[in-house]
Amino acid sequence: MLRFAVPSSGSLHDPALDFLKACGIGVSRPNPRKYTADIPSLPGVVVHFQRQTDIPMQVEEGMADVGIVGMDGFLERQREGGDGEIIIEGLGFAQSELAIQVPDSWVDVTSMADLTDLAIEFRQQGTQLQVATKFPRLTERFLLANGVNFATLIPSSGALEISPAMGSADIITDISSTGTTMRANRLKTIQGGTVVRSEACLIGNRRRIAGDTEKLAPATALVERIEAYRNSRNFYSVTANVRGENEESIARDVLEHADIAGLRGPTIARVHTADDTAWYAVTVIVEKRRLLDAVNRLREIGGVSVTVTQPSYMFHSKSEAAERLAKGP
Template sequence: MQNSSSNGQVRDRLRLAVPSDGVMYEGTLDFLSASGMRVRRPNPRGYTGEMRALRGVEIVFQRNSDITARVEEGDADLGLVGFDNFAETRIDDGDALVVIEALGYGHCELVTAVPDSWVDVESMADLADLSIDFQESGRELRIATKYPVLTRRFLHQHDVNYFTLKRLSGAVELTPAIGYADFIVDLTASGQTLSENHLKRVADGTVLESEGALIANRRMLREHPERLETAREIIERIEASQSASTYSRLTANIEGESEQAVAAKVLELPEASGISGPTISPVYSRDGRQVYSITVSIPKRDLTAAVDHLRSIGGASVSVSDAVYLFREESNIYARLLDALGLS
């Protein structure tokens, strides 16, 4: 399957793996739609979908926990996955690499949480001392988690050296209450589930901050230029959409002697000058006045200041719209990918 379509033929289209269910499913589809790459899933239980915006893309739905492995093995060229999953299951020096670590959705943290009744445990140093106490009494701390690799590494980094990990796939937060584990390392978004199960976060016990990430198989992209080109289109759209989300486009009509004179007025306030300066064009008014339409794209944080300035220089009917895409001179993310592939 690694380099073939379902009928055994070598595939030309890029295969993108996306979560098939769970908390990442809706977030991923919403993210792709907002980036102008809506995914259609004809059968809610099916494993394939389509992306009409990019005909060179084949969508495959996979469990979030399997996506990193599918990309690592080359069954998929790209994958959208929680960064926590990638960090836990990646293979050192393998073919899977992170293209974009933080896509802006699916935010959560992998945290260390202990029972509320442990009033003397507030920090990882306290847990390190407790692990020694347990070891001297002839037992080890029992820790329930879905993330044994990340958990073991984190505990050792904080001198918690005597413990037993219990890997689970179900409800980890229940285990201290039923006596299966002493404490847990698990994902949380709001902390509500921890609180409901009488658990508290350890102050410096955050193992990892996670959100949706874009990963790729370096070998597949290096060996198949047509898939690499499709990957570039996906990366460019994501990057341009994320850049546009922080900008607004302002348009106003301003009376003036010339385009240069109007531009000079606009440029008096740096926050209103836009990315590279205003775009100005004449308005052919019915009464013969010299009016010019100006358009600037500005960071949303400067919106009020820019609108006030345009008003102060005679701006009429200032309209504001959100940009859909904001493409830079080149894609920095794609340039980094080429460097990682040894193709720059």
């Protein structure tokens, strides 16, 4: 049985469930008071609802096999050389940014270089730059990498934004998605001050999964569905009816234009009309960003009744995530 940890509350809970449903692997939880559930379309998987801050360590220690977390939280709590690792990096939701935030009254501090100089000034005055954060490991690494060698970290689990105003810290590192709370508390970001850009990711314990066939099969099915769904979000399937002499002549017209050539080329099928005229249905798969170009090119070669759909899944010749799971650590 594959144990799948999903956040029980907080900012990741609803988006994670919505994402799994969109992937066609929705979670069934008839009793909301119960902290386990299943995925009807994936036999062999049991869902465990856990605090999102606990999931990285649970996967690390083998109490859960896979889990959904924010990348920032995983990187903060990841054990060096441990078994927990990222299986699928970007799930496409819960985007945020962990960044240095300083009082907006610090008009002369606009970059990390300015902050480095300020930390040195504090040191020369016999004090240290005070940094409040919920991510001490990531913050310390970032500050040292940017030459801020004189700073004191103040781990906190409460509201960080008020810390500079209260005098309990000089600056903070905090998660921001819109910046509204930051600006309301008269804080600002600085150039080069992004510690990490984050979004939800799927983590797993490859050592435990690869060595257990009862876990590997459902884990492979899980990552295949997620990966194929994520792949499909970048493409559209475009179909147009085109009049022509034969399939070959239409194929030549289509392949002359890179915008409508598709991933491997067009799929062309005869349309059986009442008057027996030579119409063909031309279907191509195109990148989302090139949709209108493809529609216009199909029009140029005589395309009419153009329809557009988004594939539910796009499976490549192999699944990189599934291969990593099978190989183990």
